[in-house]
Amino acid sequence: MPKVSNNRAAKFLHLADVLSPQVVLLSAMSLAAETETLLDIVRQGRTTPAFAQGHLQYLAAEAKRSLKDFHESLPDSDIEAKFPDAHTLVHSLALQLTATRTALNDREALNSAQQHIAKIRQALEEIQSSL
Numbered sequence: 001m002p003k004v005s006n007n008r009a010a011k012f013l014h015l016a017d018v019l020s021p022q023v024v025l026l027s028a029m030s031l032a033a034e035t036e037t038l039l040d041i042v043r044q045g046r047t048t049p050a051f052a053q054g055h056l057q058y059l060a061a062e063a064k065r066s067l068k069d070f071h072e073s074l075p076d077s078d079i080e081a082k083f084p085d086a087h088t089l090v091h092s093l094a095l096q097l098t099a100t101r102t103a104l105n106d107r108e109a110l111n112s113a114q115q116h117i118a119k120i121r122q123a124l125e126e127i128q129s130s131l
Contacts, residue, residue, distance in 0.1 A: 021086075024070045025128050028090045031063050032121035035097060039114040042104060049104055056101045063094035086127050093120050 038059070042052045067090050096116055103109035 021070065022128070024066050024090070025086055025124055027066050027069075028063065028086075028093055029121055029124045029128065031059055031066065031097075032093055032117050032124065035059055035093075035100075035117050036114055036121065039100070039110055039117070043107065043110055043114075052104050053101055056097060056104075060094060060097035060101065063090065063097050066090055067094055086124065089120050089123050089127075093117065096120070 035056075038047075038052065038055055041047050067087075070087055070090055096113060100110070100113040103113065
């Protein structure tokens with residue numbers, strides 16, 4: 001296995017630090033899109049309740065991790081100044097994912113959750129396109 005020079009690794013880590021807020025936005029958009037797809041599959045009855053519960057738990061944990069990463073990517077004052085809406089949207093996504101786990105048998109609640117998550121994804125995409 002080839003060795004990566006320390007200088008090259010340091011440059012990569014620095015680049016990751018610089019792009020972190022954007023990466024978190026992309027991650028949150030991806031989580032929202034994946035959730036929309038999962039909810040479509042659940043509504044069509046093409047998955048087991050156990051799989052849907054487990055996958056929503058995983059997605060909620062990832063959203064919470066993204067929120068934590070978002071907090072750590074910039075000082076608090078910078079987050080509020082540059083990305084206040086993004087922070088709120090990622091937080092809303094995490095809450096919606098957690099709430100959706102308990103509504104898997106409620107078709108109306110799933111429809112509502114899917115619409116809410118689609119709006120979150122669209123808003124995140126708008127923020128990303130403005131950067």
